[in-house]
Amino acid sequence: MSATLEHDHDLATRWARLREEEPRLRVRDAAQRLDVSEAELVASLPGATRLRPDWLALLEALHEAGEVMALTRNDHCVHERHGRYEQVSVSGPMGLVLGEDIDLRLFLRNWVHALHVPGGNPGSPRGSVQIFDAAGEAVHKVFATEATPEGALDRLADTLRDEAPAAIRTVPRAPRPTPRPDAEIDTAGLRDAWAGLRDTHDFFPMLRRFDVARQQALRLAGPHWARRLPSSAIERTLSAAGAGALPIMIFVGNHGCIQIHTGEVKRLVPMGEWFNVLDPSFNLHLRTTGLAEAWLVRKPTEDGVVTSIEGFDADGEVVLMVFGKRKPGQAEDMHWRELAEGIAA
Known part of the structure; x- marks a missing residue:
């Protein structure tokens, strides 16, 4: 053998x-x-x-x-x-699935x-x-x-089928980069760039431009753009959206894929450390003990301010993000904005 x-x-x-x-x-x-x-x-x-x-x-x-x-x-x-899987496409290292139900952003460099x-x-x-x-x-x-x-x-x-597959060989993931000290960040430039955003998709290039971690950027942006909340804000956000039958967008991802649900959340079931959405076409299983903090985040766009509630773990990794339902070119749903602002009040 x-x-x-x-x-x-x-x-x-x-x-x-x-x-x-x-x-x-x-x-x-x-x-x-x-x-x-x-x-x-x-x-x-x-x-x-x-x-x-x-x-x-x-x-x-x-x-x-x-x-x-x-x-x-x-x-x-x-x-x-x-x-x-509808409207599938690949462009270089990026892939998209843009169906009404399955909505994905794919980072194919990490598909091995x-x-x-x-x-x-x-x-x-x-x-x-x-x-x-x-x-x-x-x-x-x-x-x-x-x-x-x-x-x-x-x-x-x-x-x-791969007719001649090699044995699966794995390599350890590189450790997460340590964020630069706050004192080394051009905070004034970051705040100006944030205020000048015109599209939510410009946010990640802005982070790269200033070499700043996402959670660090929220902390440095100032309370007008980002406000820290207790980790329970995520659970309260989902519960409030469910109670109000408010359609939302829930982003969950890793370094290879971001998956998005757009619609209402109805059957919300806490079970021990897990907070679950158990709807016929959408399930979410959130380990609440893995959440270290949450943030209310505002980003200016050509369509007006876009508001999100974002959850992070103890290592500063995004666990999930919640937005109001919207399409590019549309203003944010004011019912969602009121809900999010109420959570942060």
Whole structure:
């Protein structure tokens, strides 16, 4: 037996034993317990197939697969949306899915490994396509549902199968850069640039221009543009939007994908440390203990000020962002602005 096969056999054996001991343990958590990457663990599943890293072909194939469930997560929040992959495109390192239901911003430099997992496997009852970064961490997953045509993801795998896959080799993620000291930031220039924003998409280039971390920029911008809130503000925002039947936009992402829900949130279910949205086409699972702080953020645009409530973890990473429902060229919904300002009052 080759070293690779022996490793795979040993991993499969250890995982089978762990599942017997803890049958409800999720794949991501099992990988941590077994001290392997999630990509390696998923690749060890019976029938798992490596796919070619042709991301446009994959997105187009997902469009043909019909209705599915898209999942994007970070350490503290899971975002699940049912729908179709519509209006897919790739331009260099960026990809887009702009359907009414599944709405994604894709950072393809961090898409490295893709796997098809047939139905009947742990964490993949009807089959799935799972994408991982160089460290073997999942950046995006697609699951077949009851509404998915029978065999749709199997046919995708037959078309995109990598006929000569190399063994999955992972490299540790680079540590998060330490923000520069506040004293080294051109705070006056940052505030002027912030006041001169004309589009929300100009915000990230502004951060790069001043070499400032996002959370640091909020702190330095001044209370007119950003105001710190307790972490409970996220839960209160979602609850208020649900109670008022107010359509909102919820952004959850990682360094490979941002997934957006646009619409109302209705069935809100707190369960221990988790705050959940359990609607038919949209689920959100937010670990509230992972939130360290929240911010009310205002950005000027050509359409007027755009307001968001943003949650961060203890490392300064964005957990999720909530906006009012709007399209480019539209002014912000005043009901949303009143809700957000009320949360911050």
